[in-house]
Amino acid sequence: MLDKNGIAKRIAKEIKNGYYVNLGIGIPTLVANYIPAGIEVVLQSENGLLGMGPFPYEGEEDPDLINAGKQTVTYLKGSAVFDSAMSFGMIRAQKIDLTILGAMEVSEYGDIANWKIPGKMVKGMGGAMDLVASAKNIIVAMQQVNKAGESKLLPKCTLPITGLRCVKKIVTELGVYDIHHEGGFILRERAPGVTIEQIQNATAGTLIIPGEVPEMVID
């Protein structure tokens, strides 16, 4: 079974040289720590920054330079700043090669719910609906089972939807899944030490097992 960093490490392997990548808050943010050497990637932050660098050294924080999580960050050589309309313009026009997001639920058709829980204070969707509606390649990073022990890979989302038929791939503590275009989670890899049975028990939606399923290699 993978921990959060394990999930991030596995997702990092999906990043190809030359990609522009948008990372959501939570596990997706960790992915930046595991981008393989020799792979040149540019991180976009939807508040208006391309080429997001690491956190500043203590004492060098600039209140004018933050990321979409409102954290102080830095420039890299070649960074560019722009307004929020251009930022979502490049998202809508599919200039971002890969978008990595967290989720509360994903359906077997690739629908995603990640912004609102009925009965709880609603904080807003931020940029999530724009991202999922336009991104050509979305990987979801999530825990497969919620705190109540229920699967979050569902036949149909029960929470309010963020976007329809948009998720392409999911990486959880148990495995890697692609979405079948006619519905279903295609099991591509098992996390180290995890059995098909464990995965089946943690998947409420249709699980598709394409013959032999390899154990993932993350290091």
Add this chain to the structure above:
Amino acid sequence: MLDKNGIAKRIAKEIKNGYYVNLGIGIPTLVANYIPAGIEVVLQSENGLLGMGPFPYEGEEDPDLINAGKQTVTYLKGSAVFDSAMSFGMIRAQKIDLTILGAMEVSEYGDIANWKIPGKMVKGMGGAMDLVASAKNIIVAMQQVNKAGESKLLPKCTLPITGLRCVKKIVTELGVYDIHHEGGFILRERAPGVTIEQIQNATAGTLIIPGEVPEMVID
């Protein structure tokens, strides 16, 4: 009767302090020469310049700094440059207070034709259709009679239309006219030495004469 410079001089009196103004090619360009002292005006050139200055001194021409007529111009203190989409954006959003254009024909409803003569090589509308469709205040500067002696103030345009019901005021060699919202050229002023009869003969559309019509004062 006014010459071109007289028409430009009369139009210059319509410009108020603090106006942003777009000047078309031809007589409108001359208006810049007659803006009264003490009146602060900013000229917009739709290729992407606010604060268009005069022609450069000989030897100081900059090929990168031109106006919409492709003429070399200069900056003023406070000029700003932007792309063509923002330029027409500010036109569409009616940030320009006054637009001064030439015309081949104007109808008594304020329709304007100024881009195409059937049978002649068509060069294109450039920005004219955008300007007339959006400007909140358009003054047309034109000769009232064409070379064949025919009036260009018509019941209805005969040439292909540039825009409908957009002209507010017309200044010609003979007079100043407002457009009546139900149709008609309201004669506001006569050019020096011009009679109502001369004006009537040079107006093919409905001429509305509101009582006594003063002779214009341009100096």
Add this chain to the structure above:
Amino acid sequence: MINKVVKNADEAIHDIHDGAVLMLGGFGLCGIPENLIAALLRKGVKNLTCISNNAGVDDFGIGLLLKTRQVKKMISSYVGENDEFERQLLSGELDVELIPQGTLATRCMMAGYGIPFFPTPAGVGTEVALGKQIVHHKGKDYLIEEAFEADFALVKAWKGDTAGNLIYRSTARNFNPLMAMAGKITIAEVEILVEAGELDPDQIHTPGIYVHRIFQGEKYEKRIEQRTVRKRL
């Protein structure tokens, strides 16, 4: 060049009236019009509708106007980090309209560009789509969203000149140039106000035509919401 300078924030907002629709620039607490918010507090105008990506925190930004109950309605994409906001929302004192961030930004921009509506895929199939026209175009569904109409846009820039030209600094740019284009009356506060002619025409983000009033702000706090750092090795 036309001079847009006013004395201070109080003069700048003299005609903002009860019930006005305002746009306020900023993302989180980054690039917010601190001086103008303080002047709104002093003036005490009520029943404001605020279009702003966020709602500040309890004791800074728009949060200050929430505390004094000057805000009737917030139009935002994300309103976390604010207890008073939550209390007023749950008690029904405050009306909140949540819209996707890209849609919010684009509705501002389109107002500045004179384009009254536009299609976006954001929100299709979600509750954001309720009551909205859906258009199918080349194999994809879009919601039709409208340009905003705001009485006043309050923006914060880094540098500005007397002609109203603005330059923003780093990610404090965010919504500011979009809202600057969109306000019927746009008011800009800047950290550094210079004479017309001192800014490079190529570097201006917001041309002065969009800005009706400009002044140099004071005592910028520029609070950091999430101070994240790394250790020197």
Add this chain to the structure above:
Amino acid sequence: MINKVVKNADEAIHDIHDGAVLMLGGFGLCGIPENLIAALLRKGVKNLTCISNNAGVDDFGIGLLLKTRQVKKMISSYVGENDEFERQLLSGELDVELIPQGTLATRCMMAGYGIPFFPTPAGVGTEVALGKQIVHHKGKDYLIEEAFEADFALVKAWKGDTAGNLIYRSTARNFNPLMAMAGKITIAEVEILVEAGELDPDQIHTPGIYVHRIFQGEKYEKRIEQRTVRKRL
């Protein structure tokens, strides 16, 4: 940072094929991609569709490609000052679509912003409206215009860096940043190419994400179309 540099104009256009749809930046002869046009001449690709505000003059700019009959169709707002253009148009060799300048600019921008269509009042009641959907909105009529789709955008900037970030100079900006956003493949030629990190992030007009290939052009002629001057007193 991702490196977008190619050796020269010929390498930059190696995959531009017969029948391609191109956008070419510039207003008149100001800010045109001189080196890329020269490379298209050398390559001899034919049946091009060129989206460009103007069509150059007889012996410069796109006029050069007209002379060699490499252009099948021009999509422009104004095509004066070109005898060969006129000859080909009247003889039926060349197809021309004239569209309002603001519509042209906005159709480029919308492609870059992922907005597939938009309303504009320009052209309502004119022959430009023929065959187009007309929408009535809040008391005014609008034509529905579509975002452009172009295989390649060829743009000219003043400065660029190896990551593809671009800065334009003065009114040579014009359509260039809009087309840069709009091309499926965007190729930029610059007068000055610098290392990533040498440009101020706040001053970049076109972020590198939009630019696929960049190179430093040579021997810029930057011809002036209407040399207008005033005498020193």
